[in-house]
Amino acid sequence: MASQNLETQAMCEVEEGIADVLKKLKYSGRNIVAKAAILKIIVKEDKIVIDDELEDITTEELREELPEIQPRYIVYNFKHTTKDGRTTPQLCFIYYHPQGCNPNQVMRYAGCYQKVYELSGAVQSVELVDCEDLTDEWLIKQLRLT
Template sequence: MSSSLVVCEVDVSLQEKLKKFRFRKETSNAAILMKIDMEKQLVVLEEEYENISLDELREELPERQPRYIVYSYKLTHGDGRVSYPLCFIFSSPVGE
Protein backbone atom coordinates (compact mmCIF):
# COMPACT_ATOMS: atom_id res chain seq x y z
CA MET A 1 0.00 0.00 0.00
CA SER A 2 1.54 3.28 -1.07
CA SER A 3 0.55 6.70 0.11
CA SER A 4 1.22 10.07 -1.41
CA LEU A 5 2.44 12.97 0.67
CA VAL A 6 2.16 16.39 -0.92
CA VAL A 7 4.69 18.86 0.42
CA CYS A 8 4.69 22.52 -0.52
CA GLU A 9 7.77 24.22 -1.85
CA VAL A 10 8.78 27.69 -0.69
CA ASP A 11 8.77 30.40 -3.34
CA VAL A 12 12.35 31.31 -4.32
CA SER A 13 11.81 35.05 -3.80
CA LEU A 14 10.37 34.32 -0.34
CA GLN A 15 13.44 32.23 0.51
CA GLU A 16 15.66 35.22 -0.27
CA LYS A 17 13.45 37.56 1.74
CA LEU A 18 13.59 35.22 4.74
CA LYS A 19 17.40 35.07 4.57
CA LYS A 20 17.60 38.87 4.60
CA PHE A 21 15.04 39.06 7.41
CA ARG A 22 17.10 36.68 9.53
CA PHE A 23 20.13 38.97 9.41
CA ARG A 24 18.32 42.33 9.43
CA LYS A 25 19.99 45.22 11.26
CA GLU A 26 16.81 47.10 12.20
CA THR A 27 15.88 47.07 15.89
CA SER A 28 12.11 47.33 15.51
CA ASN A 29 9.64 44.45 15.81
CA ALA A 30 8.90 43.04 12.37
CA ALA A 31 7.01 40.17 10.76
CA ILE A 32 6.67 38.29 7.50
CA LEU A 33 3.23 36.81 6.90
CA MET A 34 3.05 33.79 4.57
CA LYS A 35 0.30 31.64 3.11
CA ILE A 36 0.00 28.57 0.92
CA ASP A 37 -1.02 28.99 -2.70
CA MET A 38 -3.06 25.81 -3.03
CA GLU A 39 -3.04 25.77 -6.85
CA LYS A 40 0.75 25.93 -7.05
CA GLN A 41 1.41 24.05 -3.77
CA LEU A 42 3.76 26.91 -2.88
CA VAL A 43 4.38 28.91 0.30
CA VAL A 44 4.26 32.57 -0.75
CA LEU A 45 4.66 35.98 0.82
CA GLU A 46 1.41 37.66 1.82
CA GLU A 47 2.65 40.75 3.67
CA GLU A 48 5.63 42.29 5.44
CA TYR A 49 5.31 44.42 8.57
CA GLU A 50 7.69 46.81 10.36
CA ASN A 51 7.16 48.27 13.85
CA ILE A 52 4.34 45.85 14.65
CA SER A 53 3.41 44.45 18.05
CA LEU A 54 2.01 40.96 18.56
CA ASP A 55 -1.42 42.45 19.28
CA GLU A 56 -1.33 44.44 16.04
CA LEU A 57 -0.15 41.36 14.16
CA ARG A 58 -3.01 39.30 15.59
CA GLU A 59 -5.45 41.87 14.16
CA GLU A 60 -3.92 41.42 10.69
CA LEU A 61 -4.52 37.65 10.57
CA PRO A 62 -7.49 36.40 8.53
CA GLU A 63 -10.32 34.89 10.53
CA ARG A 64 -10.81 31.78 8.40
CA GLN A 65 -7.44 30.90 6.87
CA PRO A 66 -4.23 29.53 8.38
CA ARG A 67 -1.03 31.55 8.11
CA TYR A 68 2.67 31.16 8.83
CA ILE A 69 4.52 34.02 10.48
CA VAL A 70 8.18 34.79 11.10
CA TYR A 71 8.41 37.40 13.87
CA SER A 72 11.44 39.28 15.20
CA TYR A 73 11.19 41.37 18.35
CA LYS A 74 13.37 43.19 20.84
CA LEU A 75 14.03 41.22 24.04
CA THR A 76 15.80 42.84 26.98
CA HIS A 77 17.29 40.23 29.30
CA GLY A 78 17.47 40.57 33.08
CA ASP A 79 21.18 41.36 32.93
CA GLY A 80 20.61 44.20 30.46
CA ARG A 81 21.61 42.37 27.29
CA VAL A 82 19.39 42.95 24.26
CA SER A 83 18.64 40.29 21.66
CA TYR A 84 16.28 39.95 18.73
CA PRO A 85 14.84 36.42 18.72
CA LEU A 86 13.34 35.03 15.55
CA CYS A 87 10.08 33.12 16.11
CA PHE A 88 8.15 30.90 13.73
CA ILE A 89 4.40 30.98 14.40
CA PHE A 90 1.64 28.90 12.85
CA SER A 91 -1.80 30.44 13.14
CA SER A 92 -4.84 28.31 12.43
CA PRO A 93 -8.37 29.49 13.20
CA VAL A 94 -10.57 27.15 15.21
CA GLY A 95 -12.19 24.57 12.96
CA GLU A 96 -9.76 24.99 10.07
Protein backbone atom coordinates in the same frame (compact mmCIF):
# COMPACT_ATOMS: atom_id res chain seq x y z
CA MET B 1 0.01 3.89 -3.22
CA ALA B 2 -2.42 6.03 -1.21
CA SER B 3 0.25 7.01 1.34
CA GLN B 4 2.58 8.09 -1.47
CA ASN B 5 -0.20 10.29 -2.88
CA LEU B 6 -0.77 11.92 0.53
CA GLU B 7 2.93 12.62 0.93
CA THR B 8 3.19 14.18 -2.53
CA GLN B 9 0.00 16.15 -2.01
CA ALA B 10 1.21 17.67 1.26
CA MET B 11 4.42 19.20 -0.11
CA CYS B 12 4.32 22.60 -1.75
CA GLU B 13 6.77 24.54 -3.83
CA VAL B 14 8.29 27.61 -2.18
CA GLU B 15 7.92 30.77 -4.24
CA GLU B 16 11.19 32.10 -5.62
CA GLY B 17 12.60 34.88 -3.47
CA ILE B 18 11.15 33.73 -0.14
CA ALA B 19 14.50 32.43 1.07
CA ASP B 20 16.06 35.85 0.46
CA VAL B 21 13.24 37.65 2.29
CA LEU B 22 13.55 35.32 5.29
CA LYS B 23 17.33 35.60 5.37
CA LYS B 24 17.06 39.39 5.34
CA LEU B 25 14.50 39.20 8.15
CA LYS B 26 16.76 36.93 10.20
CA TYR B 27 19.77 39.21 9.96
CA SER B 28 17.84 42.44 10.46
CA GLY B 29 17.52 41.74 14.17
CA ARG B 30 20.56 43.78 15.08
CA ASN B 31 18.53 46.90 14.24
CA ILE B 32 16.13 45.92 17.03
CA VAL B 33 13.07 46.90 14.98
CA ALA B 34 10.38 44.24 15.05
CA LYS B 35 9.69 42.74 11.64
CA ALA B 36 7.52 39.88 10.42
CA ALA B 37 6.80 37.90 7.30
CA ILE B 38 3.45 36.13 7.02
CA LEU B 39 3.39 33.21 4.59
CA LYS B 40 0.45 31.32 3.14
CA ILE B 41 -0.17 28.41 0.82
CA ILE B 42 -1.97 28.99 -2.44
CA VAL B 43 -3.72 25.63 -2.68
CA LYS B 44 -4.53 25.73 -6.41
CA GLU B 45 -0.86 26.26 -7.21
CA ASP B 46 0.63 24.14 -4.39
CA LYS B 47 2.87 27.10 -3.65
CA ILE B 48 4.02 28.84 -0.46
CA VAL B 49 4.04 32.62 -0.93
CA ILE B 50 4.54 35.73 1.16
CA ASP B 51 1.18 37.09 2.24
CA ASP B 52 2.59 40.19 3.94
CA GLU B 53 5.84 41.76 5.15
CA LEU B 54 5.56 44.02 8.19
CA GLU B 55 8.08 46.35 9.77
CA ASP B 56 8.18 48.13 13.13
CA ILE B 57 5.23 46.08 14.35
CA THR B 58 4.18 45.05 17.84
CA THR B 59 3.04 41.56 18.71
CA GLU B 60 -0.48 42.88 19.20
CA GLU B 61 -0.45 44.59 15.78
CA LEU B 62 0.79 41.35 14.24
CA ARG B 63 -2.19 39.56 15.80
CA GLU B 64 -4.55 41.96 13.98
CA GLU B 65 -3.02 40.96 10.62
CA LEU B 66 -3.95 37.29 10.99
CA PRO B 67 -7.05 35.85 9.30
CA GLU B 68 -9.73 34.40 11.56
CA ILE B 69 -10.04 30.91 10.07
CA GLN B 70 -7.09 30.37 7.75
CA PRO B 71 -3.70 28.98 8.76
CA ARG B 72 -0.48 30.92 8.26
CA TYR B 73 3.23 30.65 8.94
CA ILE B 74 4.78 33.68 10.64
CA VAL B 75 8.47 34.47 10.92
CA TYR B 76 8.80 37.15 13.57
CA ASN B 77 11.95 39.01 14.59
CA PHE B 78 11.28 41.10 17.67
CA LYS B 79 13.20 42.74 20.48
CA HIS B 80 13.29 41.24 23.94
CA THR B 81 14.64 42.87 27.06
CA THR B 82 16.42 40.37 29.29
CA LYS B 83 16.30 40.35 33.09
CA ASP B 84 19.64 42.16 33.21
CA GLY B 85 18.34 44.96 30.96
CA ARG B 86 19.94 44.01 27.65
CA THR B 87 17.83 44.23 24.50
CA THR B 88 18.32 41.31 22.15
CA PRO B 89 16.71 40.27 18.88
CA GLN B 90 14.60 37.10 18.93
CA LEU B 91 13.68 35.28 15.73
CA CYS B 92 10.84 32.81 16.05
CA PHE B 93 8.60 30.77 13.80
CA ILE B 94 4.88 30.72 14.56
CA TYR B 95 2.62 28.09 13.04
CA TYR B 96 -0.89 29.56 13.21
CA HIS B 97 -3.76 27.13 12.69
CA PRO B 98 -6.97 28.46 14.22
CA GLN B 99 -9.93 26.32 15.18
CA GLY B 100 -12.54 26.15 12.46
CA CYS B 101 -10.03 25.82 9.60
CA ASN B 102 -10.73 23.47 6.75
CA PRO B 103 -9.09 20.16 7.81
CA ASN B 104 -7.51 19.77 4.36
CA GLN B 105 -5.84 23.18 4.76
CA VAL B 106 -4.53 22.25 8.19
CA MET B 107 -3.10 18.99 6.82
CA ARG B 108 -1.43 20.80 3.94
CA TYR B 109 0.14 23.38 6.28
CA ALA B 110 1.24 20.62 8.67
CA GLY B 111 2.81 18.75 5.77
CA CYS B 112 4.86 21.78 4.72
CA TYR B 113 5.66 22.93 8.26
CA GLN B 114 9.15 21.43 8.56
CA LYS B 115 10.25 22.72 5.17
CA VAL B 116 9.19 26.31 5.93
CA TYR B 117 10.48 26.18 9.52
CA GLU B 118 13.95 25.16 8.33
CA LEU B 119 13.88 27.82 5.62
CA SER B 120 13.02 30.49 8.21
CA GLY B 121 16.29 30.04 10.08
CA ALA B 122 14.47 30.35 13.39
CA VAL B 123 15.77 28.37 16.33
CA GLN B 124 12.42 28.17 18.11
CA SER B 125 8.90 27.46 16.95
CA VAL B 126 5.52 27.84 18.61
CA GLU B 127 2.02 26.82 17.64
CA LEU B 128 -0.81 29.32 17.84
CA VAL B 129 -4.46 28.20 17.75
CA ASP B 130 -6.26 31.28 19.07
CA CYS B 131 -4.93 34.55 17.66
CA GLU B 132 -6.13 36.36 20.80
CA ASP B 133 -3.37 34.52 22.67
CA LEU B 134 -0.68 36.29 20.64
CA THR B 135 0.70 38.84 23.10
CA ASP B 136 4.22 39.69 24.23
CA GLU B 137 3.65 37.82 27.49
CA TRP B 138 2.36 34.68 25.76
CA LEU B 139 5.18 34.65 23.22
CA ILE B 140 7.89 35.15 25.84
CA LYS B 141 6.39 32.34 27.91
CA GLN B 142 6.14 30.00 24.91
CA LEU B 143 9.74 30.71 23.91
CA ARG B 144 10.85 30.29 27.53
CA LEU B 145 12.57 33.67 27.60
CA THR B 146 11.60 34.44 31.20
